Amino acid sequence: MTAEELVQVKVDKSVDARGTSCPGPLLAAKKAIGQIEKGQIMEVLSADEGTRRDIPKWCTKKGFEYLGTIEDSGYYKIILRK
Secondary structure, eight states, rough: OOOOHHHOOOOSSSOOOOOOTTTTHHHHHOOOOOTTTTTTTEEEEOOTTTTHHHEEEEEEEHHOEEEEEETTEEEEEEEEOO
C-alpha cells in the first residue's frame, strides 16, 4: 500500500507503545492481536526503530498481513491485518 492509502485505512485497534523500547512494542502487539477478529486492522505506534523490522517479521511468522509503515513526527505507525 502507498502512504496515502495507509493514511485512509480504518483502524479497528490501536496499540500505543511509544513509551517502550524493544521488545515492548512487539509484546504489546502480541497481547492486543487477540482482541480483534480475523480481517480487522490494527496499528502499532512505536518510537523504537527495531519495531519497524520486528512487526513485519512477526506478521509473516503468524500469517498476518503487514500493510505498511507510516513515519510520523518522531514515531512510526505500523499497520497490519489479522
